Amino acid sequence: MKTLVLTGIREIEMIDSPEPILKNPDDVLIRIKTVGVCGSDIHYFTEGKIGSQVVKFPFTVGHECSGIVEKTGSAVTRVKPGDLVAVDPSIHCGTCDQCLAGRPHTCRNNRFLGCPGQIDGCLTEYIVMPEFTCFALSPKFDATTAALIEPLTIGTYSVELAQTDFRNKTVGIFGAGPIGLSVLMVLKTMDPAKILCFEPLEYRRKKASDLGASSVFNPIETSPAKVTQETEPLLLDVVFDCSGEQQAIDEAVRIIKPGGKLILVGIPPEGKYTINMDILRRNEISIHNVRRQNHCVERAILLVENGLPIDQMVTHHFSPEVTQQAFEMVSGYQDGVIKAMINFS
Ligand SMILES: [Zn+2]
Ligand SMILES: [Zn+2]
Known part of the structure; x- marks a missing residue:
């Protein structure tokens, strides 16, 4: 063979x-x-x-x-x-x-x-x-x-790990590659108030828009902290990092509201991040790591059956x-x- x-x-x-x-x-x-x-x-x-x-x-x-x-x-x-x-x-x-x-x-x-x-x-x-x-x-x-069920299980599990009722919540996603888009598509089925997506590649921003992101930004040209403070002054409930980039982590902790959550889905190439502990501690932000997926295959299949x-x-x-x-x-x-x-x- x-x-x-x-x-x-x-x-x-x-x-x-x-x-x-x-x-x-x-x-x-x-x-x-x-x-x-x-x-x-x-x-x-x-x-x-x-x-x-x-x-x-x-x-x-x-x-x-x-x-x-x-x-x-x-x-x-x-x-x-x-x-x-x-x-x-x-x-x-x-x-x-x-x-x-x-x-x-x-x-x-x-x-x-x-x-x-x-x-x-x-x-x-x-x-x-x-x-x-x-x-x-x-x-x-x-x-x-x-x-595509396998990558979708990662998105499904990441959203599940946030343990959040997303109705009326504000959400951020860094990175609109296949995993970021999977997270976006799963979130769309849960009626959040707003999803802000940060992605440097124009064609990927367009795809995120087409798939229902409320607004998309190029984080290289537009400061995510600035634009979030302008549009969502109370900041975001949950942010998913699907990029694995240090810069995204730096920005993410600045746009999460006190008591909010940062879900780490992307894999940092060097295996390390530095994190601003001052912001994290003062705002009591929780960080959750995602290891592939657990028990999400059937749910992912059902999501596709239902039109995702x-x-x-x-x-x-x-x-x-x-x-x-x-x-x-x-x-x-x-x-x-x-x-x-x-x-x-
Ligand atoms: Zn994979
Ligand atoms: Zn075992």
Whole structure:
């Protein structure tokens, strides 16, 4: 089968590799249909690592996928051959303290698709996953919307972690990439009074506007603190950082009202932020970190069933043969790219 491997920094090759086989009774063989290119894949492509997670070449990345069930192990009941499935890329052990505490996403023995040192990613024709990671979808879904369930779960979970009744609340979002837009789309279903979005790229601001942001600003040209004080003098209830930029964190703490919340969704490239503790303490702002998602796949599927236009973020489709080109485009923010998808069949 065709498999894409990272062979070095900014080098992707297509190789022929053996098809995986079912080993356990709860295994599912999935023929991959579509894979979304994620910011984390791009970090592995351009830097060979994210923080302490370092790629040993050659390695296959990719974790946002949809596919068709080809074959199932003897104990599988959730899905059947022919089903279109969204795949949760996270395999938890089910027995550690975290799993037993209802936190499979911080499982001590977690293995994640396309995560270095864990399991090979889904940029390939077939993968085998345990049935609990497979979610059969209704005919409302196509392969693209199915592959977008994974990034949508991050947005869904981030909003849930804020533990806020968003009706009549004011919200800020830094970064209108796929995750920022996912957060925006989920928030839109919860009737906040206003969503202010800060994003340096014009075409992404336009997309955020189209998807319902109340106002969009270029944080390079317009000071987020100034513009928020002018338009929302009491400041914002909750701010989501989906950029991972130090500058965004500096601005974010200045536009959150006393008692408000900062939700950290973006990943800082250096693995560190400095935070103005004076503002944070005086205003008693809480910070919440987001680790991928927990128990949000079904909710994300339901949101799409109910009309959430997740496919609006897709700007480009590629065949597997030109995956290198797709990664170059996403890493360079070329051609108005927001979400790029690789289609296997
Ligand atoms: Zn991702
Ligand atoms: Zn566990």
